[in-house]
Amino acid sequence: MKKIVDVIDVCKSFYIAGEEVPILKHIDLSIKKGSFTSIMGPSGSGKSTFLYLLGGLDEPTSGDIQINKKSIVKLNDKQKSNMRLKNIGFVFQFYNLVPTLNVRDNIMLPVLLDKKKAKDYEERYKELIEITGLSKRERNLPCELSGGQQQRVAIARALINDPEIILADEPIGNLDSITGKEIMELFSKLNREKGVTFIQVTHSLEASEYGDNLIKLKDGKVIK
Amino acid sequence: MLKLPQESVSELYVVLKTDVDKENALQKLSDENPELKVDYSYSEEEIEEESKNLIVQMYVLLIIISIMSFYIIYSSFKVLILERMPVIGTFRSIGANKRQTSLMLIFESSVYGVLGGILGCFTGLLILYIVVRMSMTGNLENVNIELTFSVIDIIIAFLWAVVLAIVSAILPVLSANKKSIKTIVLNQPEIKQVKKSSFVGFMISLIIICAAIGLLYVPFKKGAIVFDSISLVLLIIGAFRITSYIIHFIASKFEKLYSLFFGNAGLIALKNIKNSSESINNVLLLTLAVATAISVFTVTGSIVFEINNVVSSSYHFDYIIKSQSMNDEFRDKLVNIEEIQDSYGLFSQRNVSINDSEKTINVVEGIDTHNYLDFRSFDFEGTEAEKKKCIEKLDSGKNIIMTYMLMDKYDLKENDIVSLETNDGKVDYTVVGSFYSMLESGGNYALISEENLKEDFNIVNYSQFYIKSEDPAIETKLFLEFPNDNISITSIDELIEVSKKSSEQKTNIFNGLSCVVIIICFFGLLNNLIMNYLERRKTKAIMRSIGMTKSKGILIVLVEALTCGIFGGLIGVAEGLGIIHISKFVMKAINKPYAIKINPSVFVMFFTIALVSSVLSFVFLEMKTRKMSISEEIKGR
Numbered sequence: 001m002k003k004i005v006d007v008i009d010v011c012k013s014f015y016i017a018g019e020e021v022p023i024l025k026h027i028d029l030s031i032k033k034g035s036f037t038s039i040m041g042p043s044g045s046g047k048s049t050f051l052y053l054l055g056g057l058d059e060p061t062s063g064d065i066q067i068n069k070k071s072i073v074k075l076n077d078k079q080k081s082n083m084r085l086k087n088i089g090f091v092f093q094f095y096n097l098v099p100t101l102n103v104r105d106n107i108m109l110p111v112l113l114d115k116k117k118a119k120d121y122e123e124r125y126k127e128l129i130e131i132t133g134l135s136k137r138e139r140n141l142p143c144e145l146s147g148g149q150q151q152r153v154a155i156a157r158a159l160i161n162d163p164e165i166i167l168a169d170e171p172i173g174n175l176d177s178i179t180g181k182e183i184m185e186l187f188s189k190l191n192r193e194k195g196v197t198f199i200q201v202t203h204s205l206e207a208s209e210y211g212d213n214l215i216k217l218k219d220g221k222v223i224k
Numbered sequence: 225m226l227k228l229p230q231e232s233v234s235e236l237y238v239v240l241k242t243d244v245d246k247e248n249a250l251q252k253l254s255d256e257n258p259e260l261k262v263d264y265s266y267s268e269e270e271i272e273e274e275s276k277n278l279i280v281q282m283y284v285l286l287i288i289i290s291i292m293s294f295y296i297i298y299s300s301f302k303v304l305i306l307e308r309m310p311v312i313g314t315f316r317s318i319g320a321n322k323r324q325t326s327l328m329l330i331f332e333s334s335v336y337g338v339l340g341g342i343l344g345c346f347t348g349l350l351i352l353y354i355v356v357r358m359s360m361t362g363n364l365e366n367v368n369i370e371l372t373f374s375v376i377d378i379i380i381a382f383l384w385a386v387v388l389a390i391v392s393a394i395l396p397v398l399s400a401n402k403k404s405i406k407t408i409v410l411n412q413p414e415i416k417q418v419k420k421s422s423f424v425g426f427m428i429s430l431i432i433i434c435a436a437i438g439l440l441y442v443p444f445k446k447g448a449i450v451f452d453s454i455s456l457v458l459l460i461i462g463a464f465r466i467t468s469y470i471i472h473f474i475a476s477k478f479e480k481l482y483s484l485f486f487g488n489a490g491l492i493a494l495k496n497i498k499n500s501s502e503s504i505n506n507v508l509l510l511t512l513a514v515a516t517a518i519s520v521f522t523v524t525g526s527i528v529f530e531i532n533n534v535v536s537s538s539y540h541f542d543y544i545i546k547s548q549s550m551n552d553e554f555r556d557k558l559v560n561i562e563e564i565q566d567s568y569g570l571f572s573q574r575n576v577s578i579n580d581s582e583k584t585i586n587v588v589e590g591i592d593t594h595n596y597l598d599f600r601s602f603d604f605e606g607t608e609a610e611k612k613k614c615i616e617k618l619d620s621g622k623n624i625i626m627t628y629m630l631m632d633k634y635d636l637k638e639n640d641i642v643s644l645e646t647n648d649g650k651v652d653y654t655v656v657g658s659f660y661s662m663l664e665s666g667g668n669y670a671l672i673s674e675e676n677l678k679e680d681f682n683i684v685n686y687s688q689f690y691i692k693s694e695d696p697a698i699e700t701k702l703f704l705e706f707p708n709d710n711i712s713i714t715s716i717d718e719l720i721e722v723s724k725k726s727s728e729q730k731t732n733i734f735n736g737l738s739c740v741v742i743i744i745c746f747f748g749l750l751n752n753l754i755m756n757y758l759e760r761r762k763t764k765a766i767m768r769s770i771g772m773t774k775s776k777g778i779l780i781v782l783v784e785a786l787t788c789g790i791f792g793g794l795i796g797v798a799e800g801l802g803i804i805h806i807s808k809f810v811m812k813a814i815n816k817p818y819a820i821k822i823n824p825s826v827f828v829m830f831f832t833i834a835l836v837s838s839v840l841s842f843v844f845l846e847m848k849t850r851k852m853s854i855s856e857e858i859k860g861r
Contacts, residue, residue: 052855057769078773085771092858096766099759100499101492112488113772141499157770 004164004197005031005054010063012049023049025220036191036198038208041217047201048169055088055167056080085114089158093170095150097142104138107156121160128156148179155186168200172207184210237265263574276814285737288516290388291460296748297392299505305400322401329397330390337389341382348381355733426469432462440809448813456806463799467511468504471497471791486783489776493783503788505752510792510834511799513745517738517830518800523807524734526820528727534662535719541599541690547711550686561705563695568599569686571677577645583634586668590677593619599690603660614657618673624653627667629817631658646680742833749841761849765857781846789838793831
């Protein structure tokens, strides 16, 4: 399988009260296209930070990150936004839906931000709303939905632009076990049937079992 | 006995010692000086009449500012309680019941009320001092005005602040009570049922507005001011309610238009506004501020316009001469002065009681119906010929014409009989007409024929002469002609100047207070935005995480700000027109039926201020979120 992500000697430090606190230390790894990767590790090991670096939401202190052999570290803000819009979909633990937009508008948000016409994505939208089982909730606002429903909206939003990679930060961390299982099965299905590359950060062993690739982080280093 | 000074004077002002009874002193002075007319320089009633429109406008402002403060505290407390939720959860989990946590929050609000009250009293006194300084222009420039307020006033203001803080906080506190301990402790988002824009809700809002209008026409003269005040509050509540429906409706219908002008950014902005309580709050605050400022500026401007124009529009001559002893001999001498083109002698009687009561007419003028209209004028419902005919009726019996203000004040209509208290007892007069004039404390005067006034009130001397003359040296000439008559001469230009200066004080005070309302609104907007700052930062970070560029983010915010400004401005203009309409009735209720003049430039100015305020407050917020870290926001650190 072709490689889609290359992480080359990446370090990330935060500065707290003027003191450097290293979070990630010399990370080197690759992720294959169409794979389902789980990143695990104890709290504070740098899992989420690593995921946000992959999505261009943060910048490494040193090293390089390449997506499809193109460095994202050297991209300017506009280019990074464009990359997130077209190539990456995010799913977060706390769903992070826009509270003022209803289900349909939240799902269609990446389309609208991409200067595209919503009607051109109508078929894709219908397909996603069907897969995620939200067809009766299209007009509801996020605050009117359960946690599981909100996460489904977040997944549909992540997929509407047909991205190559889905980055998920504790996607079932805030859900009950049944809903969590449903979400993971949905991920797995999309990975198998659509060939979307999934990279998830998780604490859950059950969730990690849906993946075909496991990366373990400890104290900012890859231990497996 | 009063000893008149040697120099020529026509009027002598007397200052009584503080412990002297005014009524007794007036009676004594009248008895001891039968050749002089002794009267109050200003009666209590006249002072009350004069200050009525000032006081009522202050009350209207107080109502509006209180509603605005209530809304700002209410929306702030909603956010504040969200922040207090973890603490409430902790208290509830260790055994505190809902009542105890509610009391804790209400106590907190009362502390804010106490602090706000103390600070507000000091600030209020400072503003009061500034307002007084602002009012000391024109003829009051060299007058030392003392600020008089009692401890009771301060206590009432302080208690008002505390009550306002507690009442405003009660609703958010009660809604916090509805949450379960589990939801609070685990910080779980609750599934809410969002109220959709319903036809019923819209109709209720419309009914409230209709009720506000309907109350204005309740035919109870005595309680009119109460009904008008309720009408004002209902209008503001109705406008508050209907605004969110209007925003929802327009936001749904204008999507294509926004998409056309601003692309998808416009569409997102419009969708944001439609469901964002923060945006709706901003619009509501702008609406209220624009409506208040427009109504205060318009009403004050109209009053000032009337006052400024009352002299030039009512008097058609150049000088007024006053003296104690202006009899027919005086008149004959006057008409023979070459430089005088024309003259008119007016007989009048001040403070005439009517209908055996304490009701009085400030001035009853006895007029020569043949040439009165050559020197004086007033507005009349009818043609010039009808006006003349009405005046002529005064010669055919004991007839009287009154201003609309007096007719309304004493509940009179045409053909009613009024009994005037004359020197020879009561004399019945028939009301044969009415007219509009703002002379004499907003129109507190009536006209009867010269003959009737002279006969019933035993008047032999003219009270004043109006003269027409283009000679700039006429004043000197008159003083030379009447060296021993203690005459005083006032030119119309001087009168206009005096009235302008006097109205400037009112204008300054109200324009200053309107600015205070705008400032409160602007801080309310900022407060509202800052209160929702965390949510806004988070939303921006979410949108940036899914690919929104910085420039698109700015465009969305700008469109939101412009839209809120336009909504706030336009609805504010409409609400302002409503308040102006109510003000007409309030003025009528206090017997000051000033004609309200709508000045479109005032509307444009405040619409623009609303737009700029909205954009500035959003820009301020945008600047604060400019350098935020997307990942940190998403992680919630």
